[in-house]
Amino acid sequence: MKKDQVTITDLARELNVSPSTVSRALNNSPFISVERKKVILELAKKMNYSPNQLALSLLNKRTKILGVVVPEITSYYFSTAINGIQDKVGSSGYKLMISQSNESFEEEIRLMEAMALVRVDGFLISPSSNTLNYDHFEKIKDSGFPLVIFDRDCVGLEADKVVVDDYSGAFQAVEYLIQTGCHRIAHITGSANLSTTQHRRKGYLDALQKNNYPILEDLMVIGDDSSSESGVACMQKLLDLEQIPDAVFCYNDAIAIGAMSVIRERGIEIPDQISLVGFDDEPYSSYFKPSLTSVWQPIYDLGLLSAKILLDNLEIEKDNPNYRFEVLKPELVIRESSRKIV
Amino acid sequence: MKKDQVTITDLARELNVSPSTVSRALNNSPFISVERKKVILELAKKMNYSPNQLALSLLNKRTKILGVVVPEITSYYFSTAINGIQDKVGSSGYKLMISQSNESFEEEIRLMEAMALVRVDGFLISPSSNTLNYDHFEKIKDSGFPLVIFDRDCVGLEADKVVVDDYSGAFQAVEYLIQTGCHRIAHITGSANLSTTQHRRKGYLDALQKNNYPILEDLMVIGDDSSSESGVACMQKLLDLEQIPDAVFCYNDAIAIGAMSVIRERGIEIPDQISLVGFDDEPYSSYFKPSLTSVWQPIYDLGLLSAKILLDNLEIEKDNPNYRFEVLKPELVIRESSRKIV
DNA sequence: TTTGTTTATGCAAACCTTTGCATGATACTA
């Protein structure tokens, strides 16, 4: 029972003028007499006219809709990024079409294709952990859609990208552990494919190396994913070692929380026996007991900046692509789960 | 540099036929010869044709886009509901336009108006805590948009609604506290305006009353909002009372977590001295120490069902509105933060 | 009066697709 919307033609018929005249009145064209303009505007208001965006989009070839695909909406991390995107985009008149890929490569493609059909004006994508092939991104680019990749890097893909310096965050965290006297520092990783996983691991390894610490295979456990459950499983492995670690640097807070519960169960003291460090600095992390030392990420800003870049691209319609690669700095937040510098 | 999309006219020109013929070939019309159809379909595939959804939308007066407005995306609660919505909608070909109102009444209106302009096919709305006036909902309904209100009820508004039985959840929780021997049961509320706040409070009060417990004004603290910070502030008030409570039923987990940290700081034992119960059963709640007793809500199902109802409405285009009011049942999840039944 | 200028207006095309109706061609029936 959708009521028909008032159109420009309705107004025209009512006043016995042509639709063009009405259009000119509504668009502040100079080629129209002031009196007529006044009459038309009044009627438009009275009849509650609003232009049909569909017709406009068809004409202008732009929808003022941006497509956003994230691996999952239900994570604090990505929803905060979306928050940043929304805040940036809000005043610009652009709307967001948001979807989650559930870390599925196929779903990511499917979603992007659907959005391309709707003719979104551009894409903001955080690739799934199973996205190892970038053909669909290339295709989107070839079709002329502006594309910004955020959070997770696609090495080799030429596109605007905004990421967090995971390497530096991890390096900081592990150096801090070293400075506080930890000797056997373990690492629980996230999904193997992710650029973030790789960078954090590299930061971990390099910090060890720089400080002449041996790299012990046993102490690096590869998680199935980035969940608390994976943290539980991995931490159990670590505690089953003959010689357990005295510090664990976790890929993220969820894993760290899982790890914390296992450590506690076994009656091991945090941080006296094991220092624990997470990544992401989720809101609850400060409320845990002991509160969690973690690497804070400017994830809201990540969304903000990604959206800004996309909007910039939409404005200038550049021909010679000069891709931006923005790296935001994370910060170590020291709390109770790690020992203090002596 | 958006490349022009291949249109039906391009195909027609290429093959020296009319666009109508091409259209018929693509739409499996019987009024076309098999050979020609084959040729056209082949060319369409070769030239990578895909129909312009904008033109179709203009023609069919439907966009296959649904508008979703939630108070905030960054909460586990609403992002999980969106998850449910997404999963329901996914296969149907509908896309989601998602926005957050940030608990602002004006923003909610603005967002809905913008979505109406884009001609979304329907709305899924969880009203902001400051939405006390429902004129904008009525207006949307009058314009013929199907509308489903979820999670937060708008009393007096005639519309399809899907909510959780907050009353029952609260009642269960408080009765459980009574059964486990608590005598001074406090309640920290959420934002005063919310239907959920009111129902949970009513559940709390009625459970006390039914068990002949006195209702003590001191023990009911009104939170500014539903955050952990508010939980901290409210719990401090409770612990500053001459006679502190021996149980606290919190509006949600965030508040409970804040409260827990204050209780711990003061050296009070949970649950021996104070039993603590939350609401929402957020994923981390089970990892807290002590793990949090909480009321689990079928929030994913809430999203799923809301979307289902909206899709149903879109199919049948009913004239005599027969609004549905669905109430989903929450469940008390007992963990360590509350005493056990003796 | 004629020509030129200014100003306001309408027409029609364009954006892309679908579909009712008309037309033309072919084949079949009487």
Next chain:
DNA sequence: TAGTATCATGCAAAGGTTTGCATAAACAAA
């Protein structure tokens, strides 16, 4: 052979809007 049925195709309208171009009217200048 004439008439009819069948089938494939194209035309044009519709959906709502903007805009280049043409036109009409009014008026000023020569």
